[in-house]
Amino acid sequence: EAEVAQSPRYKITEKSQAVAFWCDPISGHATLYWYRQILGQGPELLVQFQDESVVDDSQLPKDRFSAERLKGVDSTLKIQPAELGDSAMYLCASSEGQGATGELFFGEGSRLTVL
Amino acid sequence: AQSVTQLDSHVSVSEGTPVLLRCNYSSSYSPSLFWYVQHPNKGLQLLLKYTSAATLVKGINGFEAEFKKSETSFHLTKPSAHMSDAAEYFCVVSPPTDSWGKLQFGAGTQVVVTP
Numbered sequence: 001e002a003e004v005a006q007s008p009r010y011k012i013t014e015k016s017q018a019v020a021f022w023c024d025p026i027s028g029h030a031t032l033y034w035y036r037q038i039l040g041q042g043p044e045l046l047v048q049f050q051d052e053s054v055v056d057d058s059q060l061p062k063d064r065f066s067a068e069r070l071k072g073v074d075s076t077l078k079i080q081p082a083e084l085g086d087s088a089m090y091l092c093a094s095s096e097g098q099g100a101t102g103e104l105f106f107g108e109g110s111r112l113t114v115l
Numbered sequence: 116a117q118s119v120t121q122l123d124s125h126v127s128v129s130e131g132t133p134v135l136l137r138c139n140y141s142s143s144y145s146p147s148l149f150w151y152v153q154h155p156n157k158g159l160q161l162l163l164k165y166t167s168a169a170t171l172v173k174g175i176n177g178f179e180a181e182f183k184k185s186e187t188s189f190h191l192t193k194p195s196a197h198m199s200d201a202a203e204y205f206c207v208v209s210p211p212t213d214s215w216g217k218l219q220f221g222a223g224t225q226v227v228v229t230p
Contacts, residue, residue: 045218107158
């Protein structure tokens with residue numbers, strides 16, 4: 001069964017350092033999402049791509065976060081510099097079409113701890 | 116605008132007894148509604164979805180949910196809990212199909228199943 005791949009699964013870093021997360025969506029899925037899930041809360045959308053274009057990044061803290069999907073396949077989410085409040089699970093998801101039409105397929109997430 | 120409220124942050128049930136997870140939504144249009152499940156250290160998995168067809172929706176693992184427009188509710192039920200049902204459950208509302216828009220996740224309900 002096709003899956004969304006994410007790496008690393010766990011990352012511990014000190015504040016002010018740079019971190020990067022990688023996501024490989026299910027083959028053929030045009031839409032890719034990055035969510036942040038703080039402990040005890042539901043996921044919050046950070047950025048949504050349609051192929052290589054950003055559709056929504058209104059909740060992305062652009063002073064320190066960046067995301068790219070250069071060839072419309074895999075994607076990288078970067079944080080520089082990391083802050084204590086960035087400690088969370090970063091989830092990648094993909095879907096065949098526009099997000100509202102149906103199922104999102106999630107990866108297992110990358111858990112970030114900032115010390 | 117749309118939002119979703121999960122009325123219980125934590126539910127504890129005995130194995131073999133019914134499970135009820137409550138969700139109310141707010142939407143200015145006819146929404147699509149979903150329930151996702153997240154097992155520890157895993158990504159989210161779709162349990163079931165409502166997209167304006169039958170109001171009683173059956174999902175995987177014996178779960179079902181009923182869309183009640185008059186009550187703006189989409190409660191999740193299962194007649195007999197299994198130990199493997201211990202997880203966090205998220206109610207999600209989305210804008211109409213074929214539209215761009217964010218999925219709104221509830222804060223989640225943690226389900227504990229006791230022997």
